[in-house]
Amino acid sequence: MALRPILQIPDPRLRQVTDPVAEFDDALQTLIDDMFQTMYEAPGIGLAAPQIGEMKRVVVMDVSDKESEPDPITMINPELIWLSDELWTHEEGCLSIPEYYEEVERPAECKVRFLDRQGETVELAAEGLLATCIQHEIDHLDGKLFIDYLSRLKRDRVTKKFTKAAKRAAG
Numbered sequence: 001m002a003l004r005p006i007l008q009i010p011d012p013r014l015r016q017v018t019d020p021v022a023e024f025d026d027a028l029q030t031l032i033d034d035m036f037q038t039m040y041e042a043p044g045i046g047l048a049a050p051q052i053g054e055m056k057r058v059v060v061m062d063v064s065d066k067e068s069e070p071d072p073i074t075m076i077n078p079e080l081i082w083l084s085d086e087l088w089t090h091e092e093g094c095l096s097i098p099e100y101y102e103e104v105e106r107p108a109e110c111k112v113r114f115l116d117r118q119g120e121t122v123e124l125a126a127e128g129l130l131a132t133c134i135q136h137e138i139d140h141l142d143g144k145l146f147i148d149y150l151s152r153l154k155r156d157r158v159t160k161k162f163t164k165a166a167k168r169a170a171g
């Protein structure tokens with residue numbers, strides 16, 4: 001297992017569409033373990049593979065609160081098969097855009113079909129924070145970020161800030 005560096009905007013890998021997983025091999029199991037370690041250490045409630053530069057359709061999540069038992073969820077090749085008409089607004093953040101938070105409106109409930117880490121098909125209905133997190137993570141697999149739902153003014157402002165910081169870091 002290994003902690004992996006988390007990419008930040010404007011890294012172009014965060015804007016790419018990722019590839020479906022075809023093989024449930026040891027490399028996939030190691031990737032999933034690395035993603036959980038990286039997510040818990042950050043800490044975050046979700047992590048998508050492209051955030052660590054792995055261009056595959058893999059996400060991990062755990063929206064359980066700190067006081068209760070961990071509830072790790074792995075989704076491989078996830079697909080949203082139903083979204084509610086009812087919307088819900090939640091303040092979102094992203095480990096690839098550290099320390100930036102804005103409210104985003106999304107469908108309040110969703111149903112998702114995915115493969116678990118053994119390759120078994122699972123269907124899950126979600127609401128509240130889990131529904132928001134699932135949609136946020138699946139967006140990552142398609143190169144989409146939560147700032148894409150904000151006004152252009154807000155998106156451009158945060159993108160410029162991180163672009164300047166990256167240029168300064170590169171010297």
Ligand code: GNR
Pocket residue numbers: 043044045046047048051090091092093094095096132133136137140
């Ligand atoms: O840790 C995270 N918190 C969060 C809060 C509200 C909505 C979505 C999220 S996901 C985020 C971790 C992350 O960047 N996942 O891609």
Ligand code: NI
Pocket residue numbers: 093094095096136140
């Ligand atoms: Ni994110």
